[in-house]
Each structure stands twice: as structure tokens, then as C-alpha cells.
Amino acid sequence: MLLTTGQAADELGCAITTFRRLVQAELLPGLSRRGVRVMIPLPVVQSLSTRKHAALDRLSVNEIAVLRVDTAQPADEPDRNWLGFSASLTPEDILKALRGWWRCDPASIAAGECSP
Secondary structure: OEEEHHHHHHHHOOOHHHHHHHHHOOOOOOOEEEOOEEEEEHHHHHHHHOOOOOOHHHOOOOOOOOEOOOEOEEEEEOOEEEEOEOOOOOHHHHHHHHOOOEOOOHHHHHHOOOOO
16 A cells, blocks of 8 residues: 555644655655555554664763754756765765754764774
């Protein structure tokens, strides 16, 4: 069974714009396109809905780094081709594309024992 993006968002209890960002970032497997519609397999949506949440209360730090970013768009810059995130970018392109999106400094990331 295939769901539309609206049906999938309803099933997950999230905004359709949030779900569309997951699609645009190429994070979901098995998508099919029917004209302008994107169809998502029900098992993909069900696996998202049953996924365990990260146990952030078990971390031994007061802060963690958070990345708020849009989906990858072509960049008109000499040192990078993309701005934002897509699962289809190479690791090198991802690091360049995400530069400037972090809402904290590198020391905060290191304190949380997270690495890019």
C-alpha cells in the first residue's frame, strides 16, 4: 500500500511541510512518483512511527549540538556546490554544505562528544 505525503504526515502526526523535507532530503527509501505526487510505502511510514526516540536524558551534558537546515540547494559559491542537506551528497559535500548552519560553536559540539 502506498500513501501520499499528506497521508504519511497525518500517520506520523507531523506537518506536511516537515514530511516533504524528509522526501526532498532523500532520506526515505522506496518512494515512487505518480505525476507530481510522491507516494510512500506504508512499511516505511510504519517504521518511522515505531522508531525509538533518542534517550537524551541519558547524556552526561547539559547541551547538545542541533543542526537546523533546509534541503540541499545549489550554491553559487566558489568553495562549495551545495547549501543544506541531502542524503545523496558525498561526505565532503555534506560538510561543506552544512558550514554556517550550526547554531553553536565547535567547543559546544566537542563538549557533547559529538563529531561531524
